[in-house]
Amino acid sequence: MRSILKATAVSLATLVALAGPASAELTGNLKINLDTSNPAPRATMEALIAKFQAAHPALNITTNVIDREAYKTQIRNFLSADAPDVLTWYAANRMRPYVEAGLLEDVSDMWADGTDIANELASTKGALTVDGKQWGVPYTYYQWGIYYRKDIYEELGLSEPANFDDMLSNCEAMIASGRKCYTIGNKWLWTGAGWFDYINLRTNGFNFHMQMAAGEIEWTDPRVRETFANWGKLIRMGAFIDDNQNKDWQQSLPFIIDGSAGAILMGNFAVSPLREGGLTDDQLDFHQFPAITAGVAMAEDAPTDTFHIAANAKNKDNARAFLAYIVSADAQTEMNNGANLGQLPVNSKASVDDDKFLNKGFEMLSSNSPGGVAQFFDRDFPAEMAQAAMEGFQEFMIYPDNLDDILDRIEGVRKEVY
Amino acid sequence: MNTTLVKQNWYKRNEIAITPWLFLVPGLIMFAIYVVFPIFQSFRISLFKWDGLGSLATHGEYIGMANYEKLLTRDRSFNISLWNNLKWLVFYLASIPAGLFIALFLNQTVRGIRLYKSLFFFPFVISQIVVGLVFTWFYDPQYGLFNGIIGFVGFKPLNVLGDPTLSTYGVIAAGLWPQTAYCMILYLTGLNSLDLEQTEAARLDGAKGIRMLWHVILPQLRPATFIAFVVTVIGSLRSFDLISIMTNGGPFGSSRVLSFYMFEKSLSEYGFKMGYGAAIAVILFLIMMVFIGYFLWRMYQDEKATNG
Numbered sequence: 001m002r003s004i005l006k007a008t009a010v011s012l013a014t015l016v017a018l019a020g021p022a023s024a025e026l027t028g029n030l031k032i033n034l035d036t037s038n039p040a041p042r043a044t045m046e047a048l049i050a051k052f053q054a055a056h057p058a059l060n061i062t063t064n065v066i067d068r069e070a071y072k073t074q075i076r077n078f079l080s081a082d083a084p085d086v087l088t089w090y091a092a093n094r095m096r097p098y099v100e101a102g103l104l105e106d107v108s109d110m111w112a113d114g115t116d117i118a119n120e121l122a123s124t125k126g127a128l129t130v131d132g133k134q135w136g137v138p139y140t141y142y143q144w145g146i147y148y149r150k151d152i153y154e155e156l157g158l159s160e161p162a163n164f165d166d167m168l169s170n171c172e173a174m175i176a177s178g179r180k181c182y183t184i185g186n187k188w189l190w191t192g193a194g195w196f197d198y199i200n201l202r203t204n205g206f207n208f209h210m211q212m213a214a215g216e217i218e219w220t221d222p223r224v225r226e227t228f229a230n231w232g233k234l235i236r237m238g239a240f241i242d243d244n245q246n247k248d249w250q251q252s253l254p255f256i257i258d259g260s261a262g263a264i265l266m267g268n269f270a271v272s273p274l275r276e277g278g279l280t281d282d283q284l285d286f287h288q289f290p291a292i293t294a295g296v297a298m299a300e301d302a303p304t305d306t307f308h309i310a311a312n313a314k315n316k317d318n319a320r321a322f323l324a325y326i327v328s329a330d331a332q333t334e335m336n337n338g339a340n341l342g343q344l345p346v347n348s349k350a351s352v353d354d355d356k357f358l359n360k361g362f363e364m365l366s367s368n369s370p371g372g373v374a375q376f377f378d379r380d381f382p383a384e385m386a387q388a389a390m391e392g393f394q395e396f397m398i399y400p401d402n403l404d405d406i407l408d409r410i411e412g413v414r415k416e417v418y
Numbered sequence: 419m420n421t422t423l424v425k426q427n428w429y430k431r432n433e434i435a436i437t438p439w440l441f442l443v444p445g446l447i448m449f450a451i452y453v454v455f456p457i458f459q460s461f462r463i464s465l466f467k468w469d470g471l472g473s474l475a476t477h478g479e480y481i482g483m484a485n486y487e488k489l490l491t492r493d494r495s496f497n498i499s500l501w502n503n504l505k506w507l508v509f510y511l512a513s514i515p516a517g518l519f520i521a522l523f524l525n526q527t528v529r530g531i532r533l534y535k536s537l538f539f540f541p542f543v544i545s546q547i548v549v550g551l552v553f554t555w556f557y558d559p560q561y562g563l564f565n566g567i568i569g570f571v572g573f574k575p576l577n578v579l580g581d582p583t584l585s586t587y588g589v590i591a592a593g594l595w596p597q598t599a600y601c602m603i604l605y606l607t608g609l610n611s612l613d614l615e616q617t618e619a620a621r622l623d624g625a626k627g628i629r630m631l632w633h634v635i636l637p638q639l640r641p642a643t644f645i646a647f648v649v650t651v652i653g654s655l656r657s658f659d660l661i662s663i664m665t666n667g668g669p670f671g672s673s674r675v676l677s678f679y680m681f682e683k684s685l686s687e688y689g690f691k692m693g694y695g696a697a698i699a700v701i702l703f704l705i706m707m708v709f710i711g712y713f714l715w716r717m718y719q720d721e722k723a724t725n726g
Contacts, residue, residue, distance in 0.1 A: 072687040076471055097690055101471030187666060243559045245669040246580040378688070387688035395670035398580075409494070 035071035083312035105309035136308035143361030148263035183261035185252030189390035193377035202292035206299035215418030299371030470692035510654035517601025550663035553592035582672035608642030
């Protein structure tokens with residue numbers, strides 16, 4: 001108990017000191033594991049860490065950057081065997097198994113009422129909370145929505161759809177012009193989950209979606225079937241590109257770049273490769289996923305990426321100081337600007353970079369998502385449930401007639417998971 | 419003085435019996451730690467419900483045979499994986515006759531034959547991951563060479579890896595490429611050590627072509643065939659990397675095999691069922707044991723025969 005009190009006191013002291021003009025010298029070691037292996041995020045993180053190092057020259061920082069996909073399986077090993085002090089991960093249910101196994105540090109002290117974090121990061125507190133305690137801090141989030149070829153829509157005389165009927169009639173026009181409406185690469189399953197999230201959020205609403213995530217609703221429920229019926233309309237009319245079951249999401253991008261598909265439902269991270277693929281901001285635009293059932297409040301997916309401290313970390317005070325630094329308004333502004341991550345900052349005092357898509361996303365999430373903000377299918381639903389359901393989505397997108405069989409199978413998994 | 423003398427004498431007396439064991443000890447210790455012990459550990463874990471995080475003692479829940487019961491009675495993915503393993507086992511064996519054919523073809527002395535041999539052996543040298551990537555491109559429904567070829571012959575384009583009925587065969591075909599090369603090299607070394615006098619004698623007796631191959635050459639190649647059979651069967655049961663890189667078990671889980679399913683359930687991004695994965699591992703182990711037991715028995719018999 002005494003040591004906990006002492007640790008808290010020290011960490012609070014570091015926090016206060018960091019906020020003040022003359023920051024206290026940190027000494028000792030700090031080991032950081034990152035999953036930001038793509039070039040831009042990697043450079044961003046390394047630059048930020050270098051700044052932290054410059055502020056604390058006596059601190060010995062070690063950084064390990066691990067391939068993003070490999071990280072997802074390695075995390076369980078290094079958390080127990082060779083724990084870093086600080087590590088990146090994802091919010092909500094994705095961190096739950098590690099929280100329940102006691103592998104992540106409880107950082108509720110950093111979120112205590114009255115602290116800067118509690119004031120400036122209030123909107124994401126829920127996503128970092130399990131069992132009434134906070135287990136990390138967010139560092140970035142991004143909107144999901146439909147990125148579409150404005151020039152092609154204009155050429156065909158189409159406008160952004162305001163409801164599902166518009167969406168379907170737009171799509172008919174696209175197909176009549178010899179194009180596909182939406183490109184998707186569903187080999188790794190999560191892209192299809194994005195479609196399910198949105199169609200379900202628009203058909204049945206945020207609360208229903210979250211009840212499903214909590215396992216309270218049967219997958220064979222008529223309301224769930226309605227979601228699939230709406231999705232099926234798009235699939236049966238040929239809205240999606242062929243052979244999407246064995247393309248990854250990067251392989252689906254050329255279809256929108258060369259104009260053989262009109263749009264893509266994706267997170268904001270798709271903007272950078274699309275721009276690199278040659279699309280200008282005049283050609284590419286963004287719109288919110290249109291309403292389906294009238295009267296259902298709009299709700300969005302906005303996945304949050306996070307930093308945590310390992311429960312077995314050796315330098316928890318240094319780690320707390322680093323977390324406080326990462327979420328500070330300055331670091332957030334810099335980290336998320338268009339030249340770096342190109343995403344949305346989590347700190348309410350940080351400024352959103354003046355980028356067309358970031359502005360649209362920020363406006364959508366802050367003023368046009370009254371229903372609520374979800375994380376993402378595989379972060380809101382428990383891992384095993386997500387895996388089984390997403391496999392079903394992949395099959396549904398190719399063989400929509402197998403729906404009954406698919407839903408029975410997913411329902412069987414639901415009964416065992418919860 | 420007396421005791422050391424006795425000791426020495428005891429060792430001297432048993433030297434021949436003991437020395438081989440002394441040499442074996444390091445290997446046996448390794449084998450016990452890295453092979454035997456984990457096997458029993460897997461058996462134990464398979465009786466628990468455990469997410470693989472935290473210790474088994476505190477976080478695991480003992481559920482007896484429930485994992486096996488579910489696997490064998492209610493898990494459709496397991497059935498698919500088991501069937502796919504069987505397909506692998508059967509079709510992978512095609513690499514043995516294919517390897518033999520290429521070896522016979524290459525077993526001649528022409529200019530540059532060494533180069534041709536190396537080229538045929540090449541697929542076995544490159545990583546399975548590369549083989550998987552090459553075949554993924556080969557099968558690509560839009561740009562792949564495969565559809566170009568079958569289109570030329572007049573067939574409709576196929577999405578081999580995206581079709582749940584074809585994907586497993588597509589991956590097996592990719593696996594055959596390096597495996598054939600492996601069998602070829604085994605047969606080539608076998609052909610080098612043929613007894614020329616026997617061939618000569620058979621020729622004098624008028625044997626030619628297929629009869630020569632079947633009655634004279636093949637019996638002499640029996641050791642090579644045996645090894646090729648062993649490595650192919652074991653290789654087919656532990657197929658994993660090609661599936662992982664080419665289809666990720668998909669589409670919708672149709673190309674999984676037991677080893678991949680085990681990985682998916684216990685260690686992958688969404689897999690937190692260590693006990694269930696261990697149960698799959700145990701079943702895979704039992705299947706492999708049937709073959710390994712047979713091979714060991716065969717080798718023991720051969721040994722006995724040669725040692726009289």
